[in-house]
Amino acid sequence: MSEPVQVCAEVRRLDAREPEFLNTLEALLAFEDTADARINQAVTEILAAVRNTGDPAVIEYTRRFDHVEAHGMVDLELPASALKAALDSLSVEQREALRIAADRVRQYHERQLAQSWEYTEADGTRLGQKVTPLDRVGLYVPGGRASYPSSVLMNAIPAKVAGVGELIMVVPTPRGERNPLVLAAAAITGVDRVFTIGGAQAVAALAYGTQTIPQVDKIVGPGNAFVAEAKRRVFGTVGIDMVAGPSEVLIISDGSGNPDWVAMDLFAQAEHDELAQSILLCTDADFIDAVAASIDRLLPTMPRRETIATSLTNRGALIHVDSLEQACAIANRIAPEHLELSLENAAQWIDHIRHAGAIFVGHWSVEALGDYCAGPNHVLPTMRSARFSSPLGVYDFQKRTSIIEMSEAGARSLGKVASVLAHGEGLQAHARSAEMRVEGH
């Protein structure tokens, strides 16, 4: 599989000083994420069927799409013993790696836990914000090729740290094939129940509940186009995390460091799928040549070289920039999911970056560490949404409630203010309701 084969990536070379550069960059970044009519139609039908009949629809779709015959939902639920058995079946090395990763992710996320707060004003009025975990969360895990145990860790651990009451995982097992690493990750993170279902039918079951599967309050986790569309549709009935686009890395280099490392970091992003995007911004033209040479030399050694070559050719770029200031300005325009500062004095550039999902600081901070075990979450805002959104975190599994406890004096005094404003808005019942407190018993 991994013996050298000639595969070429024609990675485009750009120069940020060219007058047309920004237009070229925009064209390179452009990505429209639209579900086609066939997917829309199928998802509409599946959501309605599961909502209307529950378990029988789930069983039927699972037979049809995953080729799994179930006589009842009991055949589609994995007991805790099956998860434990999967964990025990791993090599010591794999089990230990999962444990170390889980521990580090947990330690980092514990720092995100928000606490309730309150304060009391001079007249005795007490105001506050109560923070509580979600009751029940659904975790979607894809089956087959893109079934990643790291994704179980990154979604389940923040939910558990938040204190979510019950975490229900769904993972399809096409033709009965189970992924032991995924099940082991579920065991390690304390997932409460696991159903071997997937697709839009699993999303529907979690969103609406069935006779067997309890309704959840939020659904998180990645999935294919059917899953993404189903999540979009049930949003409102339940919460959802983001609907992710292709994964991206942007590397800013000053020409220090090892060009092989940079090339391999670009590959690591590109191997995800053909739409993944790997871009290098570098102040040193000679170093760009060296990275290009590393790409040519290392690409044939990669098992996923076809995917990498397509991704780099269609969506990648090696860009020569004038200065690190210019590189940071371009990075802020791109708002990348992953940003590697592959620089000599990397830390001093952090504050030049306003928009990024995660910043990897210095040559030793490679994205692959962040993907698995550095601690921070690997679910990050894609498609420039780092301009307005954040990594998945404990805060996605907590919610806030405002607490307003007026003293009599506070209500009597503020009631007048509310009355003036309510009359200004033509809402007289609001005004009367406030005035009644001003007037008192």
Place this chain on the structure above:
Amino acid sequence: MSEPVQVCAEVRRLDAREPEFLNTLEALLAFEDTADARINQAVTEILAAVRNTGDPAVIEYTRRFDHVEAHGMVDLELPASALKAALDSLSVEQREALRIAADRVRQYHERQLAQSWEYTEADGTRLGQKVTPLDRVGLYVPGGRASYPSSVLMNAIPAKVAGVGELIMVVPTPRGERNPLVLAAAAITGVDRVFTIGGAQAVAALAYGTQTIPQVDKIVGPGNAFVAEAKRRVFGTVGIDMVAGPSEVLIISDGSGNPDWVAMDLFAQAEHDELAQSILLCTDADFIDAVAASIDRLLPTMPRRETIATSLTNRGALIHVDSLEQACAIANRIAPEHLELSLENAAQWIDHIRHAGAIFVGHWSVEALGDYCAGPNHVLPTMRSARFSSPLGVYDFQKRTSIIEMSEAGARSLGKVASVLAHGEGLQAHARSAEMRVEGH
């Protein structure tokens, strides 16, 4: 306008002990928020036109829908002097009320400001979370009847507290009619630019940018069905706040307090619109009778009695419950936007409530105070989404970036863990990229 007229609200009476109660309650709460085909089609066209041609499309739609003739975008932007003039035009009482409300809202929201954090591990690895404000936010304010200055305060202040760089307000002025209270609220909160445009065309202009209107990163604020649908469509290109449903109040009473107060609090919710929902849960059947009598007596005195009567008749309920424990269980099932604990010892019941947008504790804590000037935000999760979402807050205008700065020792050690997990997922470039750090220079 406000002289007594005979209007009747036939508020349904329910008993939580009836076997069919939960089904009846679910039917009462059910609300499907779906845009019709006509709205979908119009929004599709408007978004495309504004995206393709920018200013000319905005000017044309504003002429067509708002009957405002503009020769250029300069006619559709209000200078700061116009906002200042609106503020100066108010009565002293109104200006002072707006100022008190703004100050209190600001004080409360300053407590929500999240800070960046980091920690260093034994081997020198530094992990953290950097918190930054959004660069630019668009605030939609409806024109005409539902144009509320309080909504400007509640949306603009958290954005400003977060440190948003530029806050751009859009507010339609049908036939040129401006609301001085809304413009005064913009002046008080420091809104940076105001365009007198509205509808889907305003959402499109903010989301895509035009020759004159800069592209924003997030759009917040309420609007009609066209605005709501346009926000749904541009989500992803920009962030959006929630798409709100009808407003709701749930009051839990133990029979203490004044039935007139309870009736008026139910009215205050119901007067918003005919779909608004006001529900009372009470342990005392005699008190329910007293509230019903108050409703009958007070309703004819309300200027918005027609709306109140329709809302209470179609969507309201007076429900007799066995106990306060049962009332809290029902409240958690409803997950109300507003919850009033109209109880003798109200504070001790707060911890029985898991899901609510805001809890108003005790007889003096009326929702109308929270709507205007108590301090907490009045933009709250509707349609049971308090199960998974939060009041609008400063956190909606901040975003987080993970910081990962590995030491050499950290990378060499964790690189092995990442390599094992990456190989387990079949991602060999991830593995090689990590292994290169293990091997070192």
